[in-house]
Amino acid sequence: MDETIRWLQGRPYYDGQIAERRVIPGREATFADVDLDSRLVSALESDGVERLYDHQASAVSAVRGGDNVVLATPTASGKSLAYTVPAFERALDERATTLYIAPQVALINDQEETLSDLAHGLGFASGVSVAQYTGRQDRKEKEAIRERQPTVLLTTPDMLHYGIMPHAHRLWDWFFERLETVVIDEVHEYRGVFGSHVAMVFRRLQRICERFDAGDERRSSSRGTGSPGDPDWVCCSATIGNPVDHAATVTGQSPDSFRLVDEDTSATGPTHWLFWNPPEYDAGEGFGSGRRRSSHVETKRLFVDLVARGYQTVAFTRSRQVAERYATDSASDLRDRGEHEAARNVHAYQAALTDERRGEIEDGLDSGEVRGVWSTNALELxxxxxxxxxxxxxxxxxxxxAAFQQGGRAGRGTDPSLVAMVAGEDQLDQYLMAHPRDFFENDPEEAISNPENEHLLPDHVRAAARENWLRSGDDRYFGEPFPDVVADLTEAGDLDRRTTDAGLRWLYDGEGSPQHEMSLRTIGDREVQLRDRRNGNRIATLSFADALRDAHPGAIYHHQGQDFEVVDLDLRNDVADLAPVRPNYYTQVLHDKTITVEEDRREQVLSTHDEVTVRFADVSMRKQITGFERYDRQSGEPIGREALELPETTLDTEALYFTVPGEIEREIRAAGDGPDAFPGAIHAAEHGMISLFPLSFLCDRRDVGGLSTPRHPHTDCATIFVYDGYPGGVGLTERAYETVVDLMGRTLGMLRDCPCESGCPACVQSPHCGNANDPLEKGLAADLLAALVE
Known part of the structure; x- marks a missing residue:
């Protein structure tokens, strides 16, 4: 790879783009001897597995001993055998069942094929069988699966919620009576709103297991001691900063019950990492503006050169449209070079492709026939x-x-591989180009979810009562608010309170299915349908708040490669009509925000400044969209503004906030020029802090919002708020409250290292700012944060 990197540096477009180069050394594999059933040994050997890696053996041993396990190792480290071996052993010994849950059907398809091949290797007489149960199957297929009674069932959290648990006692009793193992694959994916919902689903699953007393009569040598109805939980995760705590939060189990296995003992070759930063260009503002060449164009140049040189290459990008466009452009460039065979074997891979087409590309990559792919993160899992x-x-x-998961796709055995990260111009990309140590040497991000979100709890309590009667002890699943929620639902007529010999019980007394009345991906139920005015076809569905922001009259809405203009928003019927357009501009809303502190829950003095108190609180954020601005797509300059009359929205959520001491405020005002100096400083500091949230937590920067004000009525002084962008909060600002000094320090480093003069997309400008990024004072924001943390 050294020669190839030198060759890339000699290409005509190279202009010093390599900002950092690291080599992660390879390693030899280490193995462990594990006693296995002879039938399982033969089946594994037929599949090419002669011995287990040390980390696989450690996980198998822990599951055998009745421990819950978190296996947090990189991509392609063989995590699946850690749960396959004990699951198959238990099925062989006593026909015990295993429930495998994954967030994506594509992953289930892949696992079903692998596990089914292994089960067939055991022979029909073994009684081990594998089946998936997902929304893509019709009614007859699902009936046939239940009649067949597989020992390993693969499903999604959605199907578990909608199609299995509501019928546990009528259709699935045979499965839950024998359930000993629950496998949660890709547990890091269960974060934010989705993770908070799924954590509640798993608590309801635990209730069902305990009511069936699963496993009470069937403990054997393949299973350690355990309590009735308490299956073992095996969680597989990418490398994250809090694997045990997150697995415990999602599953509802005690952190102390988990055994962590996080050392990868499989063989790898050396991986060469390049941080490739496109050079700045003069966009009419002069160099130092922070504007850079497109990462798409830079990546395409590298892609075409590497594929032409004979390297099998995958380029990961964020959108389906980019994947499709640049796969086509790359193939065209290869044909222009006379590389016709390579051009024929360049493809785009994304989730909207048919299963058959995705399978063809996957097989081609595996065989080597496919030479290059532009892919979304669909190939990441x-x-x-x-x-x-x-x-x-x-x-x-x-x-x-995600970067390490995607980069982990590189590497054939112990051969060297190359991973190049081509930076965009936003804050995170440019921060890491300037601070590569944070990428390679700091702890990975934490996954955060909040199963105690009181906005979610009532729907899940209804669903739990529909699945099985409630009792007072169920607060151990649903937390302290449970009694109040039950009382409210009983008063509303959703629950029927009964007195029995065993104590009070509550049954679901509503109509229909509470499971189908909620989505696991959202909080709140008001949605707006976006439709094509030409034919009335639905284009997309947005939450009410998102529709006000993205589908207001005059908005440009981008969907699957096509731009639409919103020509009408009917909020009586919650419908927006869109017309296709080809504009030379994009739109961004303007809004006014206010925050009311409802209750301060915790506070701490900033460890670096004893006059600053940081608080964590319940807050109400009110937003009024006042208009929108049009921006030229080429220059990014504003070209027009229009007023809007839309309803105010309220978000009840969680926030951290802190005040700026009067002495520091006076210093910032004295150092600035004009009345906007200090408001611009706190505004820029707020933007910078929000932009770096994803360096600490697995989230998108739009998952949090902020407000800075020179005087807030609750504090009577200058205050900066950062809040969760979802009703009730999903735990992001609560965790950030505990590490706020680190967040401030990183933000200060970003501001100091950005070469721009007054603020740019790489530091403090935000595409989501409701004040059109005005005012912003980057230099004064750095002075402010330095005064707080230094």
């Missing part, structure tokens, strides 16, 4: 594609976890 020579990251994927 456990789909088996063999090992690649090169992975290109078209822009920072948003988290180091």
């Amino acid at each position: 456990g789909v088996d594609i063999g090992g690649l020579d090169v992975v290109l990251l078209d822009g920072y994927p948003g988290t180091r976890m």
